[in-house]
Amino acid sequence: MALVNAAIIESELNIFDIVCGDDILDKMLEQCLCNRLQGGEIVLEWVAFSTTKGGLKLSLNTLEQFEHEVLNKKYKAKPGVAKREESHNRTRDINSLHDLIKAEEEEESLLDSYSTPAKGSQKRALTTPEHPQSKRSAALIASPGLLLCPASFSPSATPSQKYSQRGGRGEVVSTFGAVQGTRWAGRKGQTNGVQLELLEGSEDSLINNYKYMFQRLRDVRNVLTEKIEELGEVLRTNFNIEEFSPVSLPAQDSVTVLGQVCCDSNGKLNAQSVLLEAGPDQGGRQVPVDLSELRDYSLFPGQVVVMEGMNTSGRKLVASKLFEGVPLPFYSTPIKQEMDMDIPDVPEQLMVMVACGPYTPSDGLTFDPLVDLINVIARDRPDVCILLGPFVDSKHEQIEKSLVTETFDAIFSRCVGSIVEGTKGVGCRLVFVPSQRDVHHHFIYPQPPFILPDLSKDDAKRVTLVPDPCTLLIEGVTFGLTSTDILFHMGAEEISCASGSDRFSRILKHMLTQRNYYPLYPPVEEVNMDYEKFQGYGQMPLSPDVLIVPSELRFFIKDVIGCVCVNPGRLTKGQVGGTYGRLLIQRSAPSIEGKRVSPCVAGQVVKI
Known part of the structure; x- marks a missing residue:
């Protein structure tokens, strides 16, 4: 499916003389992504719906009605993968191959220009030691543009x-x-003292590549069974439940059952297709669930829940009560106090910048957004900069059509090299997180970190390579990171009947209460899950203070049960610029009343 953006939807609406605001365009874009629709298709569906309703005005309320009455019924399982695979795998003719060979020959002289600016920038930086702040910084800030000059890795891009x-x-x-x-x-230059490390240490974290595609169905089942048992024990203890009953055992009294939510078919989950699958200790059977007596609920495939209700025949559970999950405790560490009580040791505030790829517009492999981001880093001088993939986007049109003239690894190395060189004068700590969409990296979840063998010793000290997902500890504040679009994946599968809560908060709460970074089962087709590694490296060791969840959906920053959750958006959206995030954090002790104080002092999402 071609990329959809707000500009395309707006132009389609203009054909029918429909004028709307940015909030409505964002909502329609969200509906396009969730239902795999093109901009023109959703506008035509809306016009048809509006006409049948007597000319409804376009607003957020009418869009909600439109989504409920049309989109949820008509586009439950619209296939959108076949076309993308067909375009990716199609056979090329001799003419297209001849054009590619000719383009590579013309590009040889052009690629020779890449080495000269890099050497020149290093020479200038070394010959001005008496003014390191001004001249050195100026030379290094110019180096990203020089390294990426002529700013394109394909002969036809502009x-x-x-x-x-x-x-x-x-x-x-x-x-x-x-x-x-x-x-x-x-x-201001104190970033060398910033403590940044993986929370569980290198021994218990995913730091190396591993062999995949060898898991057996029996091993997957064992992982899912252990998840049900572990979360079930937490729920039993928290809600003082004596024991769980088998899901398929007929009983005339109310019973309490434990299981995993699943769908009765391969389609999208709905209120009539909910099954509860129990673990081996509760019989290992599946039973349909009637949700009509539940006032509020939010369910998705793979969710471990405890339900209370009637199952008189053993063939259907009429649920009357749903027990929600319990999040893990937050990280706590004692704050050192000075011997002199008049001068307490108050930790300084740290600035953390977060950006997520792609770092190029969709109409060309120009890294202009990346250069602009490096300039922002040089201006604001953050202490830590977290950069999430994709760096070389597999969904980019020119990469899908094989129009690039360098290897994917070479493009990635040049991209990362420009970031490292461009921020050398700032001295901030850099954290690189891989993505499932990075075409040059392992396409598996959990995903091992990047490998950068060409980094110098000085650069390696301030560069941290982490897996996806992971939990970071920055100056006593925990950050949960994942570049996989779990909001989009779960948003397309979740069903709810809840008043006064938005979908993002519900999904984020599910992540925290299910205690892992990807609670959806089965995963979407584009996520290749290795469940044995996921059991070891995809779980949350604790509730993070800050959770970074970049998504194609609308950006936000909000508090969800004590965790500050941030979707910084993507640095580019189609052919236009996107957004990035910035946070101020300060490790603090609980207040006098014992109430926890969030270490995130302030946060913003900013347009690039």
């Missing part, structure tokens, strides 16, 4: 006109905490 003409640069689009009067800057 700089994106829509990206260069974008509006609202630097506009704050989402806020959290006390942002009034906040100074968004790092600690």
Whole structure:
């Protein structure tokens, strides 16, 4: 499916003289992504729906009605993968191969220009030791553009006109905490002392590549059974439940059962297709569930739940009560106090910047958004910069059509090299997180970290390579990171009947209460899950203070049961610029009343 963006939807609406705001366009874009629709298709569906309803006005409320009455019924399981695979795997003719060979010959002289600017920038930086702050920084800030010059890895690409003409640069689009009067800057050169490490240490973390495609169905079943048993024991203890009854045992009294939610077919889950699958200790059977007596519920395939209800025949459970999961405790560490009580040791605030790829517009492999991001890093000088993939996007049109003239590894190395060189004058800590969409990396979940053998010793000290997913510890504050679009995946499968809660908060709460970074089962087709590794490296060791969950859906930053959850958006959206996030964190002790205080002081999502 071709990329859909708000501009396409707006142009389709203009054909019918329909004018709307950005919030409505974002909502329609979200509906396109969830139902695998093109911009023109959803507009035609809306016009037809509006006409049958007597000319409804386009608003958020009518879009909700439109989604409930049309989209949820008509587009439950619309196939959208076959076309993408067909375009990716089609056979090329001799003419297209001849054009590619000719383009590579013309590109040889062009690629020779890449080495000269890099050497020149290093030479300038070394010959000005008396002014390291001004001249060295200026030389290094210019180096990303030089390394990426002529800013393209394909012979036919030109700089994106829509990206260069974008509006609202630097506009704050989402806020959290006390942002009034906040100074968004790092600690000015003290980043060498920033403590940054994987929470569980290198021995218990995924730091190396591993062999995959060898798991057996029996092993997958064992992992799922252990998940049901572990979460079931937590729920039993928390809600003082004596014991669980077998799901398929007939009983005339109310029973309490434990199991995993699943669907009775290969389609999308709905209120009439919910099954509860018990573990071996509860009989290992499946039973249909009647949700009509539940006022509020939010369910998705793979969710471990405890239900109370009637099962008089043993063939259907009429649920009357649903027990929600329990999140893990937060990380706690004592804060050192000075011997002199008049001068307490108050930790300084740290600035953390978060950005997620792709770092190129969809109409070309120009890295202009990446260069702009490096300039922002040089201006604000954050203490830590977390960069999530994709860096070389497998969904990019020119990569799908094999129009690049360098290897994927070479493009990635040049991209990362420009980031490292461009931020050398700032000295901030860099964290690189891989993505399932990185075409040059292992396409497996959990995903091992990148390998950068060409880093110098000085650069390696401030570069941290982590897997997807992972839990980081930054100055006593825990960060949960995943570049997999779990919001989009779970949003397409979740069903709910809940008043006063938004879908994002429900999904994020599910992640925290199910205690892992990808609770959906079965996973979507584009996620290749290794369940044995997932059991060891995909679980949350604790509830993170900050959870980073980038998604194609609308950006946000919000508090969910004490965890500050951030979707920074993507740095580019189609042919135009996207957003990035920035946070101010400060490790603090609980208040006098014993209530936990979030270490995230303030946060913003900003347009690039």
